Amino acid sequence: MARRTSDNSTIRVALLGCGNVGLALYELLAEPQNKQALFQRTGLTFEVVGIAVSSLKRKRSDADWFDASLLTTNAAALVVREDVDVVVEVMGGIDETLPLFEKALKSGSSVVSANKALLARHGRALARLAFNHGADLRYEAAVAGAVPILRVLRDALSGEQVTRVMGIVNGTTNFILSLMDHEGVAYGDALAEAQRLGYAEKDPTADVEGYDAASKAAILASLAFDCKVSAAEVSREGITQVSAEDVAFARQLGYAVKLLAIAEVLEGTELSVRVQPTMVPAAHPLASVDGAFNAVFVEGEACGELMLYGRGAGGKPTASAVLGDLVEVARSMHRGGAPDVPLSPRTMVKRPIAQISSAFYLTLDVADQPGVLAKVTEVFGQHGVSIRSMEQVGLGDEARLVFVTHRALEGAMSATIKQLRRLKVVDRVGTLLRVIENGEGNS
Amino acid sequence: MARRTSDNSTIRVALLGCGNVGLALYELLAEPQNKQALFQRTGLTFEVVGIAVSSLKRKRSDADWFDASLLTTNAAALVVREDVDVVVEVMGGIDETLPLFEKALKSGSSVVSANKALLARHGRALARLAFNHGADLRYEAAVAGAVPILRVLRDALSGEQVTRVMGIVNGTTNFILSLMDHEGVAYGDALAEAQRLGYAEKDPTADVEGYDAASKAAILASLAFDCKVSAAEVSREGITQVSAEDVAFARQLGYAVKLLAIAEVLEGTELSVRVQPTMVPAAHPLASVDGAFNAVFVEGEACGELMLYGRGAGGKPTASAVLGDLVEVARSMHRGGAPDVPLSPRTMVKRPIAQISSAFYLTLDVADQPGVLAKVTEVFGQHGVSIRSMEQVGLGDEARLVFVTHRALEGAMSATIKQLRRLKVVDRVGTLLRVIENGEGNS
Numbered sequence: 010m011a012r013r014t015s016d017n018s019t020i021r022v023a024l025l026g027c028g029n030v031g032l033a034l035y036e037l038l039a040e041p042q043n044k045q046a047l048f049q050r051t052g053l054t055f056e057v058v059g060i061a062v063s064s065l066k067r068k069r070s071d072a073d074w075f076d077a078s079l080l081t082t083n084a085a086a087l088v089v090r091e092d093v094d095v096v097v098e099v100m101g102g103i104d105e106t107l108p109l110f111e112k113a114l115k116s117g118s119s120v121v122s123a124n125k126a127l128l129a130r131h132g133r134a135l136a137r138l139a140f141n142h143g144a145d146l147r148y149e150a151a152v153a154g155a156v157p158i159l160r161v162l163r164d165a166l167s168g169e170q171v172t173r174v175m176g177i178v179n180g181t182t183n184f185i186l187s188l189m190d191h192e193g194v195a196y197g198d199a200l201a202e203a204q205r206l207g208y209a210e211k212d213p214t215a216d217v218e219g220y221d222a223a224s225k226a227a228i229l230a231s232l233a234f235d236c237k238v239s240a241a242e243v244s245r246e247g248i249t250q251v252s253a254e255d256v257a258f259a260r261q262l263g264y265a266v267k268l269l270a271i272a273e274v275l276e277g278t279e280l281s282v283r284v285q286p287t288m289v290p291a292a293h294p295l296a297s298v299d300g301a302f303n304a305v306f307v308e309g310e311a312c313g314e315l316m317l318y319g320r321g322a323g324g325k326p327t328a329s330a331v332l333g334d335l336v337e338v339a340r341s342m343h344r345g346g347a348p349d350v351p352l353s354p355r356t357m358v359k360r361p362i363a364q365i366s367s368a369f370y371l372t373l374d375v376a377d378q379p380g381v382l383a384k385v386t387e388v389f390g391q392h393g394v395s396i397r398s399m400e401q402v403g404l405g406d407e408a409r410l411v412f413v414t415h416r417a418l419e420g421a422m423s424a425t426i427k428q429l430r431r432l433k434v435v436d437r438v439g440t441l442l443r444v445i446e447n448g449e450g451n452s
Numbered sequence: 453m454a455r456r457t458s459d460n461s462t463i464r465v466a467l468l469g470c471g472n473v474g475l476a477l478y479e480l481l482a483e484p485q486n487k488q489a490l491f492q493r494t495g496l497t498f499e500v501v502g503i504a505v506s507s508l509k510r511k512r513s514d515a516d517w518f519d520a521s522l523l524t525t526n527a528a529a530l531v532v533r534e535d536v537d538v539v540v541e542v543m544g545g546i547d548e549t550l551p552l553f554e555k556a557l558k559s560g561s562s563v564v565s566a567n568k569a570l571l572a573r574h575g576r577a578l579a580r581l582a583f584n585h586g587a588d589l590r591y592e593a594a595v596a597g598a599v600p601i602l603r604v605l606r607d608a609l610s611g612e613q614v615t616r617v618m619g620i621v622n623g624t625t626n627f628i629l630s631l632m633d634h635e636g637v638a639y640g641d642a643l644a645e646a647q648r649l650g651y652a653e654k655d656p657t658a659d660v661e662g663y664d665a666a667s668k669a670a671i672l673a674s675l676a677f678d679c680k681v682s683a684a685e686v687s688r689e690g691i692t693q694v695s696a697e698d699v700a701f702a703r704q705l706g707y708a709v710k711l712l713a714i715a716e717v718l719e720g721t722e723l724s725v726r727v728q729p730t731m732v733p734a735a736h737p738l739a740s741v742d743g744a745f746n747a748v749f750v751e752g753e754a755c756g757e758l759m760l761y762g763r764g765a766g767g768k769p770t771a772s773a774v775l776g777d778l779v780e781v782a783r784s785m786h787r788g789g790a791p792d793v794p795l796s797p798r799t800m801v802k803r804p805i806a807q808i809s810s811a812f813y814l815t816l817d818v819a820d821q822p823g824v825l826a827k828v829t830e831v832f833g834q835h836g837v838s839i840r841s842m843e844q845v846g847l848g849d850e851a852r853l854v855f856v857t858h859r860a861l862e863g864a865m866s867a868t869i870k871q872l873r874r875l876k877v878v879d880r881v882g883t884l885l886r887v888i889e890n891g892e893g894n895s
Binding site: 033037043046047049050051052149155156157160161164165166167168169170235292294297299309310311312313314315316317318319320323325326328329330332333335336337340343344345346347348349350352355 | 476480486489490492493494495592598599600603604607608609610611612613678735737740742752753754755756757758759760761762763766768769771772773775776778779780783786787788789790791792793795798
């Protein structure tokens with residue numbers, strides 16, 4: 010197929026979206042000092058030739074380099090313009106945005122995007138479409154902001170047999186959990202603070218229920234294992250059930266609570282992709298990833314353990330990742346030559362979550378009366394869930410029992426919880442957390 | 453210039469060296485299961501067509517996939533063979549190895565190397581030679597083993613204005629310092645343990661005196677700032693002066709002692725590249741990089757703070773990095789097209805170490821008598837070095853004074869130390885460490 014090449018060093022960019030990220034990127038490309046530094050580093054000049062926005066009324070910037078005449082509300086016309094080499098999409102949305110990607114790629118323009126939700130759903134089909142039209146599709150900024158994890162999986166680790174990827178890929182939930190840990194505040198207060206600081210949206214569902222992390226887990230899994238995984242196939246739990254007491258108790262046991270996106274290969278061709286609040290041992294590199302930072306921990310047969318850490322969100326860090334993709338696309342246009350042929354995805358079987366094993370943390374509020382512990386532990390035993398430690402914390406008329414189990418199947422643990430709920434002496438089944446055992450994945 | 457392309461998917465590899473790394477790489481390429489997995493992931497097959505070794509007598513492997521008939525002692529003949537696409541150099545050495553690189557590149561073969569000392573000295577000239585002959589030169593494994601920091605600087609951050617790179621890039625010294633920290637053992641005992649475990653050589657000079665880290669600092673600086681820096685231009689101090697007491701005291705003050713390779717831009721076109729034992733605040737991501745692990749922390753205008761962490765040495769992790777380069781070289785052969793034109797290096801002025809500012813930690817053993825502190829602090833004052841904190845630790849007839857200063861110039865601190873040595877009441881000037889202040893580079 011024809012591959013569009015450029016024989017001069019100016020790359021013409023159509024920008025879709027001019028929010029935080031779009032404006033930061035425009036500044037990196039157009040502000041004179043930045044523009045000069047970029048040319049010095051890369052030999053390239055990027056010219057923004059159009060900016061699609063939803064409204065022309067909103068004031069975007071007073072800066073000299075900001076050219077308001079580039080703004081347009083007609084994104085569909087912009088992406089097929091002949092003087093566009095690359096379309097950069099930082100406007101979000103799925104159904105209304107997908108046709109813009111398709112139009113751009115079909116007209117031979119490469120696309121750079123930060124849209125995790127769209128890529129998690131349509132990434133493979135779009136990559137194929139890009140290949141068929143000699144275009145590139147890059148989306149480093151879609152996972153973990155400025156952290157170049159997608160490139161590392163695609164390039165540096167292309168020959169590596171990756172066995173597991175575990176990421177803190179949602180800054181909002183990590184900020185909330187870090188605040189609960191450091192300040193001992195309740196989930197609701199930490200969420201309110203995150204909202205006040207602009208780290209969480211007014212409707213925080215996508216973040217706190219793990220939907221955002223699930224999209225990123227799907228993208229990570231498909232790149233790490235070269236297979237098809239969509240966000241809908243990711244087992245997902247959020248952090249709304251995690252209490253300040255859980256976080257404090259975890260700390261006391263030597264763990265930090267993190268919302269992890271996990272993708273792992275089990276016995277060759279079986280795969281598990283899930284998002285779960287997890288207790289990470291304090292000595293594990295992921296445990297000290299604090300606040301709004303992101304990190305992705307990768308395990309491979311030859312490379313051993315790798316971790317990439319950095320800013321997962323924000324206008325400038327996200328724009329930095331988009332810029333890296335833009336430079337890559339531009340270099341590829343300069344080189345010419347044939348594009349890398351995408352391989353057929355490997356066929357991997359998703360192992361049901363019930364068949365995934367882990368150690369667990371579980372709290373139970375029970376009546377403070379003799380014989381309760383025996384009744385409760387009997388239920389664990391009936392399902393083959395072996396208890397590693399138990400602590401009792403007084404709560405007036407009640408007692409709270411805090412269990413940590415040995416490794417057991419999720420299915421066995423679910424069955425245990427179901428039966429525990431039926432026990433009269435159990436007033437409330439509290440939080441369930443997965444526990445990464447010391448040394449696991451960090452040997 | 454002509455660029456060698458390959459129209460089939462088999463890449464023929466000449467291997468120079470068959471020690472830990474060479475053998476691990478050969479196994480990744482030739483062992484049947486690995487070979488199949490690699491083909492599945494990349495669509496590529498690598499065929500080792502010759503292995504240069506210093507002696508044919510040494511037994512290397514009993515494995516089925518090991519083909520002893522490939523061994524040769526004639527490296528010079530191997531690198532110019534017409535059936536070689538890529539030369540992989542993992543034998544080390546500089547003067548005897550450089551001509552092999554030159555021969556290989558001149559004959560159009562690409563070169564992949566793990567040789568930090570050679571690359572730190574001749575990297576730029578070799579890159580130019582490679583370009584002139586349409587070949588690639590890659591050396592990810594030369595810095596921080598499996599950690600893909602060179603690619604990230606070269607590709608992901610190509611458009612980024614990187615301001616500072618700080619790395620723990622020598623596993624031997626990090627192992628020693630970690631052991632001193634965790635077990636409270638003396639430097640000599642920690643070194644002996646590192647030697648016993650094979651982490652340190654019998655002659656540990658290259659590691660403990662910072663020569664190895666200086667080579668890596670030079671490579672990092674030239675990639676991060678696109679300028680010429682050789683290992684000889686790197687200011688270098690090792691860890692032999694660091695005592696168990698220093699490490700314990702640092703810990704008490706909230707720091708970990710690390711040997712850092714630092715490359716930073718100062719005011720636009722000035723540059724500093726140095727290797728120094730440094731106190732890193734406990735909350736800084738570099739502080740928890742333990743044992744033989746490596747990590748590189750990058751700060752950039754747009755990306756903010758990034759860190760890459762992983763195994764910095766060992767046969768398999770190093771071979772993993774070499775394999776990543778091999779796949780990249782192979783993909784580039786497949787694509788064909790023009791190679792990336794290397795830009796002329798930026799002209800940057802190295803600022804003399806005396807003009808670099810830092811906070812400092814310094815210990816002094818002094819006579820335990822009245823008036824000593826006044827005499828000592830007067831010397832600091834004369835050179836404009838302001839003291840942030842001082843603690844006195846009794847030592848029998850002597851006292852040890854532990855100072856932490858505010859930010860001062862290295863030159864002023866050297867002059868202070870020179871004059872302190874002349875004071876009669878000062879029995880010994882102890883360790884000098886740089887101190888990264890809380891929040892610095894981690895805001």
